[in-house]
Amino acid sequence: GESTMSDTENQDLLWEIGDDGVAWLTLNRPDAANAITPDQRNRTIELMEAASGDLNVRAVVITAAGERHFCTGADLRVSRIPVNPGPDDAPEKALGDVGRNIKRGAQRLVASIMDCEKPVIAAVNGTAAGIGAHIAFAADLVIAADNAKFIEVFVRRGITPDGGGAYILPRLIGLQKAKELIFPGRDVKAEEAERIG
Numbered sequence: 001g002e003s004t005m006s007d008t009e010n011q012d013l014l015w016e017i018g019d020d021g022v023a024w025l026t027l028n029r030p031d032a033a034n035a036i037t038p039d040q041r042n043r044t045i046e047l048m049e050a051a052s053g054d055l056n057v058r059a060v061v062i063t064a065a066g067e068r069h070f071c072t073g074a075d076l077r078v079s080r081i082p083v084n085p086g087p088d089d090a091p092e093k094a095l096g097d098v099g100r101n102i103k104r105g106a107q108r109l110v111a112s113i114m115d116c117e118k119p120v121i122a123a124v125n126g127t128a129a130g131i132g133a134h135i136a137f138a139a140d141l142v143i144a145a146d147n148a149k150f151i152e153v154f155v156r157r158g159i160t161p162d163g164g165g166a167y168i169l170p171r172l173i174g175l176q177k178a179k180e181l182i183f184p185g186r187d188v189k190a191e192e193a194e195r196i197g
Contacts, residue, residue: 013040014065015047021058023051023118030066035075036131041105045112052117060116062135063123067145070122073130073153074106106131106163113138114164124190129153134165137172148190155185173197 122139129151
């Protein structure tokens with residue numbers, strides 16, 4: 001069959017199914033270091049869920065445009081928690097707003113990759129930071145370019161790792177090694193990432 005491309009109006013996220021049954025999901029915001037927007041996140045969740053039941057899809061490859069960045073995390077310029085106005089004397093946010101936002105967002109994204117019934121390969125072509133690293137960790141297989149690096153960037157933002165990273169990473173490399181990466185938030189180059197698993 002012919003390869004199909006959807007999202008023709010929104011080129012931030014490309015989806016193409018080749019004749020070989022390999023679906024390519026490409027984050028396409030290289031000018032923004034492929035930081036992921038809420039729209040891209042939600043569309044990715046839909047595509048991962050749809051791929052499971054699509055007879056045209058035999059495997060999914062997640063990659064990104066450009067040569068420097070796979071995904072540098074959530075785009076904080078557009079990822080704002082909606083404010084739910086309450087009475088005048090109420091606090092600005094309801095208890096649990098942040099947690100609910102993470103569950104609906106980053107956590108669902110990572111879960112959709114892990115739950116996809118087709119093999120998912122992360123083709124990491126540069127920096128994978130924050131949720132970008134967790135997208136890779138959630139995939140069944142990771143192929144990383146020589147210039148790839150993985151960064152648990154959360155400590156630099158003063159927040160805990162969300163989107164399943166604190167759960168997945170220790171299962172890949174062990175609890176102690178995961179702490180060594182998460183606590184200082186240091187860059188892990190492709191060679192070291194391969195060595196530690």
